[in-house]
Amino acid sequence: MKKFWIFLFFCANLANATLTNSIAVVVNKEPITSYDIQQTMKILNLSREQALNVLINEKIEISQIKQFEISVNDLEVDEGIKKMMAQGGMSLEQFRANLKAKGQSYESFRANFRKDLEKRKLYEKIANSNKTDFSEDGAKKFFEQNRNKFVFYANINVNIYSSQDAKILENLKNTKHTKLKAHNVNLNPNNADPRLLALLSQIEIGDFSPVLNSRDGYELYEVKSKSNQQNVEYEQIKNEVLNAYINEQRQNYIQDYFEKLRSKVSIEYLDR
The missing domain is CATH 3.10.50.40 (Chitinase A; domain 3)
Structure with a gap:
């Protein structure tokens, strides 16, 4: 009898684990599990719908990173972290200790940092495919239309x-x-x-x-x-205005790019 109850307990836990790890959504043949959604909800303090949107966007970004054959090597990761620590005036030992005190390993931080660099490269590549206007006439017009941005x-x-x-x-x-x-x-x-x-x-x-x-x-x-x-005038900050004008064009293009991409992505919901 005891073995029978142990068997039932094992089956119940197996069924629960299967349900937890079941595939909830498939994005371009890439699965998102119920566990992925639950963890994202917990870590980022999001609703289920918000967490699912985050994960779908991540899958789209990953597919684009693969399509453009974007990669980040160890040297780039190390140099990026060194630059960040230098800006904060910290040594590697201090940085590791700070991460440990907050419950995060250096290896985990490094892995996330690599993903961030991959995304930056992706956005840079997408933005560079746009025909950006670098003209002073365009910058002046942008300044006049957005004076509130330069106060x-x-x-x-x-x-x-x-x-x-x-x-x-x-x-x-x-x-x-x-x-x-x-x-x-x-x-x-x-x-x-x-x-x-x-x-x-x-x-x-x-x-x-x-x-x-x-x-x-x-x-x-x-x-x-x-x-x-x-208040400031154009001639006082014309370099800043040009940079803002260029950045706005790039950001708008990236946003439009991903909105169009998402409308074409194959998304299959399996648990609705």
């Missing part, structure tokens, strides 16, 4: 979110939901790089900065308020 604020109140995983911060930007605790800071020319203030000055109140490298991994800034406004 400098000398005092900016922000919430700063930190993580060793850039993907967690990217999803915070998209969903505005997170379990991360924010660090509130009042930034000004005395405690912040003027380039950071210039970047944050262009971000609307309540919105987020791009994910930026930091001494602990990555940071995301949420702009809460801005004050001490200083």
Whole structure:
């Protein structure tokens, strides 16, 4: 009798494991399991639909990385991490210890960093396929149409979110939901790089900065308020305007590229 109950217990657990690991969605013949969805929901604090969208987008990115034969070698990974640590003034030993204190291994961070570099290469390759306008006339027109983007604020109140995983911060930007605790800071020319203030000055109140490298991994800034406004003219910041004009063209092209790509992707839902 005892063996019979053990057998039933084994079958029940096997059935549960099979259900947990069952294939939920197939994207271009690449499977996404129920376990993948549950883990993404847990780690990124997302709803099931949001987690599924993240995983579908990842599969599309991976397929594009394979299609363009994009690769990142060990040297590129090591150099990228060294550059990031140098910006934060940390040694490798300090960085490893910091990761360990936060429950993450260096190997795991390195693997995620490699994926981030692959994605950057992918976006760069896609953006470079667009015919970008580099003209000064185009930049001047962009400046006149977007003067609000080139106002400098000398005092900016922000919430700063930190993580060793850039993907967690990217999803915070998209969903505005997170379990991360924010660090509130009042930034000004005395405690912040003027380039950071210039970047944050262009971000609307309540919105987020791009994910930026930091001494602990990555940071995301949420702009809460801005004050001490200083207007500037085109000739004072024409290089910055041209860079912003080029970046906006590239970002719009990348977004349009993936929207069109997703509309053509074969997505089969198996558990609905």
